[in-house]
Amino acid sequence: MAGMDTPLLELRDIECRYDDGPVVHGLSLHLRAGTIACLLGPSGCGKTTVLRAIAGFEPIQAGEIRLRGKQVSAPGMTVAPERRRIGMVFQEYALFPHMTVRQNIAFGLRGVTRDARRARVDELLALTDLMPCAERWPHELSGGQQQRVALARALAPRPELVLLDEPFSNLDVGLRERLTVEVREILQSQDATAVVVTHDQHEAFAIGDQVGVMHDGRIVQWDTPYNLYHEPVDRFVADFIGQGRFLPGRLLDPERLATEAGEIRGNRAFVWPAGTEVDVLLRPDDIIPDPDGPLGACITHKAFKGAEILYTLRLDAGPSLLSLFPSHLNHEVGERVQVRIDAEHLVAFPRTEA
Amino acid sequence: MSETPRQPPTLDTADSGATLVAAGRWLLDALTPAFRKTLDGTKGGASALDASAVEALDTAGALALHRVAKRNAVEPHGLRSEFDALYRQVAELAEIAPAAPPAEHGFLHRVGEASHAFVIEAQLFLAFIGELSVTAVRAFAQPSRLRWKPMLHVFETAGWGALPILALLSFLIGIVVAYQAGVQLADYGANIFIADLIGIAVLREFGPLLAAIIVAGRTGSAFTAEIGTMKVTDEIDALRTIGVSPMEMLALPRVVALIIIMPLLTVFADIFGVFGGMVMAQTMLEVSFNDFIDRFLAAVDLSDYLTGIGKAPVFALLIASVGCHQGFQVGTSADSVGHQVTRSVVHSLFLIIVADAIFSVTFSMLGL
Structure with a gap:
């Protein structure tokens, strides 16, 4: 039994390389039991490779992977996936086509009595709401149902760690949102620890307690969804997460910035000396419609989002900004509006020559 | 949206040839072969490219504009901010050289490559046989x-x-x-x-x-x-x-x-x-x-x-x-x-x- 403070999963400075160079390098992460973590990044950032390395499909060239404190991967040493006791849900589900739903879920339950196996399968069928389809074949199921069968199959042997590789990417948008919540609830009800890989930030925010944003083979920020959005550590994260525009500005004093859109006061003290040229990130929710606002703007583009409308505004002062208005504030393209900037979490990065 | 008069793309000179002025709608369907020819015909040597009068820009237009700018070794200025991102992206991509076709290799090279592939294949097969044998021994035991x-x-x-x-x-x-x-x-x-x-x-x-x-x-x-x-x-x-x-x-x-x-x-x-x-x-x-x-x-x-x-x-x-x-x-x-x-x-x-x-x-x- 590992001690209380031993992380369930520990990756230390791992590196994975293919023939044409490293895909993942210097990546570390710790995961405590019961956490649902999410690796988020654009395609090609190496997130699936990390998942496959955790599962034991990819050897690592540097660093080590420990599971329950025991080393499972190191350079030249890889414990086979079949001996890691990990559950995995694949992007295309990988259900066994010649087995019924019940047989698929029962397949991973070995070395238990017939009754125990039956009871566990029934429990999972109930949990995933698949009881009516228990005797059907995978090809007779909808995408969402197949997905839940794959999850149930992975959870059946009560693995301590479940890996999900882009689990929602083959589903339509409506179903995706509902299933994200469902999958999170199912994972939590089984006290499972999970690593989810996705390129969709909405999915990541909905399912993950902790989200690691990956870029070029490393994790650039490992944080809660809230902090990723409001406190991005660098320009890549700021750009990748959420929407927004950068505005050039200059630091007046640690709390105030001068920009083309006027003076903006932040809620934090910036560490750079006054006069530093910076880029300020303004999120759509930082721009508030206000008839008495100091900034006049002209609407250049409009995207209806249901409860809100995303407007692209061109300020009279020049720069273009995104702004989220409540849906009842319906303006046409070309109309003029007054806004003010209310940036509670002001994010700025010193300008680099680029 | 109301019908706007279709202003064709133009490229004129001002300041007795020192400044090029791009104007109008630089769009794919407006870039007629004749206009492209005039673009190709313009001599280099201008010291500025004023693009403030460009009313519309798409990828094709951005590429055409980029070529003009490149020939004169200038950057267009005054481009509207909404076109700026597109122009910069196109200009960046235009600089990427097309992938070179794979080089033709000599006979010796190909023989070597084939032999190498054969050895690798044999190694993999041998590894498979080894794993199979281990599995077989375990299963028969x-x-x-x-x-x-x-x-x-x-x-x-x-x-x-x-x-x-x-x-x-x-x-x-x-x-x-x-x-x-x-x-x-x-x-x-x-x-x-x-x-x-x-x-x-x-x-x-x-x-x-x-x-x-x-x-x-x-x-x-x-x-x-x-x-x-x-x-x-x-x-x-x-x-x-x-x-x-x-x-x-x-x-x-x-x-x-x-x-x-x-x-x-x-x-x-x-x-x-x-x-x-x-x-x-x-x-x-x-x-x-x-x-x-x-x-x-x-x-x-x-x-x-x-x-x-x-x-x-x-x-x-x-x-x-x-x-x-x-x-x-x-x-x-x-x-x-x-x-x-x-x-x-x-x-x-x-x-x-x-x-x-x-x-x-x-x-x-x-x-x-």
């Missing part, structure tokens, strides 16, 4: 690990299912061999020796070889396709995460079942091959069935029969392991299944012939 259901499936599809085609082809080969030999034997009046010839040729060579070729084509390829498809759909990886070794679940039952079934198929091929020869002997050489069988029993030793049957398990091992190995070599795309199936058949046929040649040399040295 603990027979409950042997999976009977997939083995029964192989008996049915590879054994029972192959009987009709195997019977027909063996019978025809028997006829062909008997005909070719009969023509020569008839010249010497040595008709009765057809029984010796057919007996030894079919039992020692044609029976096992035919059975192996048919099984390689029907079953070796099927093994590759079955395992390869599971690889493509991640089922193999799914098995592994569930804790099931694909070697134990997929490869071993196929190999063991084929080793069991192959000698039986060879016996079947022997019977029909000899029967084909008998039919031909009777119709062409007037050797009756009774005479043929009398002579056959006298001419053919048990050792002839056993050397033929003895090859069958070796052929089976080659076919099944090549088939399974190639299945595991399938990549992530569906078209690689087809590719590996072809390789699987070619490699097994190659190995069967090589093995048969080795058998012949060994038997002749042992005087069998």
Whole structure:
């Protein structure tokens, strides 16, 4: 039994390389039991490779992977996936086509009595709401149902760690949102620890307690969804997460910035000396419609989002900004509006020559 | 949106040629061949490019503008901010050189590459055989690990299912061999020796070889396709995460079942091959069935029969392991299944012939 403070999963400075160079390098992460973590990044950032390395499909060239404190991967040493006791849900589900739903879920339950196996399968069928389809074949199921069968199959042997590789990417948008919540609830009800890989930030925010944003083979920020959005550590994260525009500005004093859109006061003290040229990130929710606002703007583009409308505004002062208005504030393209900037979490990065 | 007058793209000069002025709608459909020609015709040497009057810009327009700017070694200024991102992206991408076609390599290079690929392939196959052996030893030490259901499936599809085609082809080969030999034997009046010839040729060579070729084509390829498809759909990886070794679940039952079934198929091929020869002997050489069988029993030793049957398990091992190995070599795309199936058949046929040649040399040295 590992001690209380031993992380369930520990990756230390791992590196994975293919023939044409490293895909993942210097990546570390710790995961405590019961956490649902999410690796988020654009395609090609190496997130699936990390998942496959955790599962034991990819050897690592540097660093080590420990599971329950025991080393499972190191350079030249890889414990086979079949001996890691990990559950995995694949992007295309990988259900066994010649087995019924019940047989698929029962397949991973070995070395238990017939009754125990039956009871566990029934429990999972109930949990995933698949009881009516228990005797059907995978090809007779909808995408969402197949997905839940794959999850149930992975959870059946009560693995301590479940890996999900882009689990929602083959589903339509409506179903995706509902299933994200469902999958999170199912994972939590089984006290499972999970690593989810996705390129969709909405999915990541909905399912993950902790989200690691990956870029070029490393994790650039490992944080809660809230902090990723409001406190991005660098320009890549700021750009990748959420929407927004950068505005050039200059630091007046640690709390105030001068920009083309006027003076903006932040809620934090910036560490750079006054006069530093910076880029300020303004999120759509930082721009508030206000008839008495100091900034006049002209609407250049409009995207209806249901409860809100995303407007692209061109300020009279020049720069273009995104702004989220409540849906009842319906303006046409070309109309003029007054806004003010209310940036509670002001994010700025010193300008680099680029 | 109201209809705006379509202002064609223009490029004029101002300040007596020092400044180029781009204006109008720089869009794909507005960039007429004539206008492109004028763009190409403009001389370099301007020191500025004023793009503030550009009213619309798409990728094609941005590229055209970028070319003008590049020829004059200037950056356009005054471009509206909403076009700026597009222009910068296009300008950046325009600088990426198109991929060079792969260089033609010399004969030596290709031979080297092919040899290297061969060595790698052999290494992988050897690794597979090693893993298979370990799995086999473990499974035989603990027979409950042997999976009977997939083995029964192989008996049915590879054994029972192959009987009709195997019977027909063996019978025809028997006829062909008997005909070719009969023509020569008839010249010497040595008709009765057809029984010796057919007996030894079919039992020692044609029976096992035919059975192996048919099984390689029907079953070796099927093994590759079955395992390869599971690889493509991640089922193999799914098995592994569930804790099931694909070697134990997929490869071993196929190999063991084929080793069991192959000698039986060879016996079947022997019977029909000899029967084909008998039919031909009777119709062409007037050797009756009774005479043929009398002579056959006298001419053919048990050792002839056993050397033929003895090859069958070796052929089976080659076919099944090549088939399974190639299945595991399938990549992530569906078209690689087809590719590996072809390789699987070619490699097994190659190995069967090589093995048969080795058998012949060994038997002749042992005087069998």
